[in-house]
Amino acid sequence: MSDTVDDVDLPYDEDEASQQEKIQALEERLEILEAQNEEMRDKLLDANAENNKYQQKLERLTHENKKLKQSPLFVATVQEVTEEGVIIKQHGNNQEALTEVTDEMCDDLEPDARVAVNNSLSIVKPLSNETDVRARVMEVTESPEVSYEDIGGLEEQMQEVRETVEMPLEKPEMFDDVGIDPPSGVLLYGPPGTGKTMLAKAVANQTDATFIKMAGSELVHKFIGEGAKLVRDLFDVAREHEPAVIFIDEIDAIAAKRTESKTSGDAEVQRTMMQLLSEMDGFEERGEIRIIAATNRFDMLDRAILRPGRFDRLIEVPKPNAEGREIIFEIHTRGMNVADDVEFDELAEEADNASGADIKAVCTEAGMFAIRDDRTEIRMEDFRNAWDKVQAESDETEDVSKTFA
Numbered sequence: 001m002s003d004t005v006d007d008v009d010l011p012y013d014e015d016e017a018s019q020q021e022k023i024q025a026l027e028e029r030l031e032i033l034e035a036q037n038e039e040m041r042d043k044l045l046d047a048n049a050e051n052n053k054y055q056q057k058l059e060r061l062t063h064e065n066k067k068l069k070q071s072p073l074f075v076a077t078v079q080e081v082t083e084e085g086v087i088i089k090q091h092g093n094n095q096e097a098l099t100e101v102t103d104e105m106c107d108d109l110e111p112d113a114r115v116a117v118n119n120s121l122s123i124v125k126p127l128s129n130e131t132d133v134r135a136r137v138m139e140v141t142e143s144p145e146v147s148y149e150d151i152g153g154l155e156e157q158m159q160e161v162r163e164t165v166e167m168p169l170e171k172p173e174m175f176d177d178v179g180i181d182p183p184s185g186v187l188l189y190g191p192p193g194t195g196k197t198m199l200a201k202a203v204a205n206q207t208d209a210t211f212i213k214m215a216g217s218e219l220v221h222k223f224i225g226e227g228a229k230l231v232r233d234l235f236d237v238a239r240e241h242e243p244a245v246i247f248i249d250e251i252d253a254i255a256a257k258r259t260e261s262k263t264s265g266d267a268e269v270q271r272t273m274m275q276l277l278s279e280m281d282g283f284e285e286r287g288e289i290r291i292i293a294a295t296n297r298f299d300m301l302d303r304a305i306l307r308p309g310r311f312d313r314l315i316e317v318p319k320p321n322a323e324g325r326e327i328i329f330e331i332h333t334r335g336m337n338v339a340d341d342v343e344f345d346e347l348a349e350e351a352d353n354a355s356g357a358d359i360k361a362v363c364t365e366a367g368m369f370a371i372r373d374d375r376t377e378i379r380m381e382d383f384r385n386a387w388d389k390v391q392a393e394s395d396e397t398e399d400v401s402k403t404f405a
């Protein structure tokens with residue numbers, strides 16, 4: 001703004017106007033300027049708000065950008081270490097390439113070593129041998145320590161899972177006598193924190209079967225080019241440990257609907273899923289292996305995985321109703337020093353919409369409130385405060401995920 005007081009032309013004739021006229025003209029001018037000022041201020045406010053909006057958008061995009069830049073790694077095998085560099089062969093497409101490496105890394109590499117390479121085929125890091133990859137992704141437990149008594153409000157689901165998984169392992173002759181093939185797998189689906197993972201573990205516990213756990217997300221996101229092989233390994237390990245329950249958590253990560261894009265990540269997911277489907281199709285001859293999968297993104301699953309003979313039991317694991325919530329409160333306070341004034345039925349009523357995981361959090365949090373207050377007994381008010389806190393926290397995370405959606 002270059003206007004200064006001196007530049008302003010006066011709204012009257014300096015020589016002809018009377019004092020009265022001058023005052024009036026100036027007053028009118030002042031009014032106009034004030035109105036203009038007001039308008040400008042409004043505009044400024046709008047602009048500021050707009051600016052804020054863009055700032056947020058910028059932050060979101062920067063975040064997104066950063067995420068995208070962490071490009072996935074591919075697995076390759078070292079073919080030859082030469083003077084000019086290292087010749088690697090990429091898994092999946094079998095392409096060979098010559099890539100330069102630092103001297104330090106060169107010392108670690110020898111033919112047949114497996115390495116992780118990035119998009120431009122530079123070696124990012126050497127990989128340890130295969131059993132390590134197996135071990136990292138799968139968790140073999142003889143028997144996990146969850147029993148049916150630890151699960152509240154899922155009677156029907158429990159019954160169904162037991163029928164499908166436990167019975168064929170314990171009484172295979174029943175199925176033979178009746179003349180039907182036992183169901184090969186169950187898929188548990190429902191919102192987060194409702195006990196799907198627990199259910200799977202409880203079944204494994206009950207049957208004394210080896211429990212082999214694999215997270216779908218780890219499988220495809222960690223090492224591109226390895227997914228299909230890991231699925232094969234998974235079933236191999238299960239065969240070695242019969243009777244076994246294979247549990248694939250977060251199956252949506254490998255069995256998501258085919259998307260439009262044709263990025264290598266998608267192709268990899270596809271290959272992994274195809275392998276899973278073919279392992280499942282050859283399941284009948286596998287005998288004592290049951291498969292349980294879980295997802296909280298049922299809507300995202302490729303329908304191929306749901307075809308008969310694959311997951312032929314779909315079991316919904318919903319959030320608990322009031323009765324279920326009461327039982328879950330009781331389960332999670334079993335070892336706690338709870339005051340006489342605590343009414344779990346009331347709490348269950350109030351904790352409307354809580355998942356099992358939420359209720360567990362409320363119980364722990366209630367204990368914390370008592371400790372802060374220097375008490376060893378947990379009162380009703382502690383539970384109420386805890387529920388408020390847990391609710392506020394889950395609202396927050398929801399808001400954040402909305403911002404980035």
Ligand SMILES: Nc1ncnc2c1ncn2[C@@H]1O[C@H](COP(=O)(O)OP(=O)(O)OP(=O)(O)O)[C@@H](O)[C@H]1O
Nearest residue numbers: 150151152192193194195196197198296356357360
């Ligand atoms: N029905 C339930 N009864 C008792 N505790 C439960 C129940 N559901 C959840 N919980 C508690 O919440 C924790 C998390 O549950 P779990 O891991 O089984 O959820 P999930 O359904 O697999 O969730 P996600 O979809 O996020 O994997 C459990 O360790 C348990 O403490």
Ligand SMILES: [Mg+2]
Nearest residue numbers: 196197249294
């Ligand atoms: Mg789970």
